[in-house]
Amino acid sequence: MKSRDGWSALGDATSPMASLPPAGAGLGPDEPLTKLSDPLKVWSASVLIDDKPVEVYKVVHEGKQSTCYIEAVEGKEFKVEIKKGTFTATDYAAYLQLDGTEAGAFSIERSNTRPAAFTGKRVSATSIRPYSFAKIALTDDADIATKDEAVIKNLGTISIEIYRTSILGISAGNREYKDNAKQHVVDERSKKAKMSHSTSYGEAKYQPESGARDRIAWIDPWKSPCHTLAFRYRSRTLLELEDIVKPIVHATPPPNLLEPASSPAAGPSSRKRKTDVITISDDEDDDAVERGKQNKGGVKTEKKPKVRDEPLRMAVKKENGQTVIDLLD
Incomplete structure (x- = not known):
């Protein structure tokens, strides 16, 4: 798997990995759904916290986009796995977007059906900064708040944009790295201020880059992907308020109205x-x-x-x- 600018492994993604089961396999009435797939089930993706896929809710397919909701857990790092489930007629490129900002990419050969994982934003040839969920950062200073329309529009969304491509060969060019990963600051007067969380990045971790870069030709124009898998993350409280998940009910025995409270010393x-x-x-x-x-x-x-x-x-x-x-x- 390789990036749009030719990198076979960006370091923010790893491959190969243990194979995921086919979409829908083994799902019983009591088993949670943990993967988001396109309607034809060519592509599937999961968000993992503590190396376990989180449950997805309210899956909707509309046009070239499939969406669902997941629970954001403040302070937790996460990964994003993606898998192409069958051989295809073209090669592909997959781009990870966190809150409207590019956070990683793969180039995927048409014969490749192995899963891979986005694990963090690559900041050097030997290190990444892992993705994480954080409490939303608000400000009343308009000069500090983000003005990026893509961020404002997509805050609260983890998405994978999938493009059809054709791999032409290996590129020998050098790659530049930027350690510009940061949490976005939101104007507290914005509609997005009601969000409870946003994505952020942890401290740099050692993870050497591997693979080579590819030269590719684009079939789908940039920002016109053939399909997008989007995870809309919210706190548990917001998911309950929006009727996306049922509230967790803790059973409490009713008080016994017929017996008064007694002290241990009472005979x-x-x-x-x-x-x-x-x-x-x-x-x-x-x-x-x-x-x-x-x-x-x-x-x-x-x-x-x-x-x-x-x-x-x-x-x-x-x-x-x-x-x-x-x-x-």
Whole structure:
């Protein structure tokens, strides 16, 4: 696999790798979908966190683009795997775009069906900066905020653009590297400010470049790919708010309304009498007691769920300047 400018391996991608199963293989009713494919299933791609493909949601095919949603996990590095599942009539070039910015590329021979992985942005012949998810960076300074329309439009998207090409041979030219990978800063007044995350890059890691460069002829014009696989990443909270995934429900046993809280020191005899102590200010004492007598022992309280059909019995008395209401069994 080789890049558009001829590099067989950009270092931000690795090949060969363990083969992925055919699209849809082994998917049972309870198994999550972890790959995004084109309608004809020629191409498939996955996003991996901790070397495990993440689940994809709400797959949509429209024209020359297939889209889905994935969960972004703040602070986690990720990789992107791509695979051509069959021999094809032409060669191809695959371009990885993170938030509208080019982050890696492969050139793929027509007979090549091995998967490969984009692992990071190449910044030298021997190192890459891995891709990661980060909390979105916002600013109220318009001079600092990104003005790149491609970034503003595609923030929150990991996409692979696939182009038809013809490999002409090997190129011997030298390649220049730029360590310009950075997280984009977004104007907090922008519509994109509601996003929770964006992509970023980790510290440089050692990963030597391998392979040779190719000379290629383009069949599809630049920025007019034959197909695009796009992963729209969001936080779990946003995915739930947008009804893309179901909220995670944690089962909590209901409180037992019939048993009062008891202290560890309480003995068996403490269960024989239920006592509620209600403190009433001095100027309300007489009225409260009188109301208790008129209501045959009842006091006016907030409405609570009815837990018994028995009439409530109680005794009202004075203790240490306070009114004590004893609830009797």
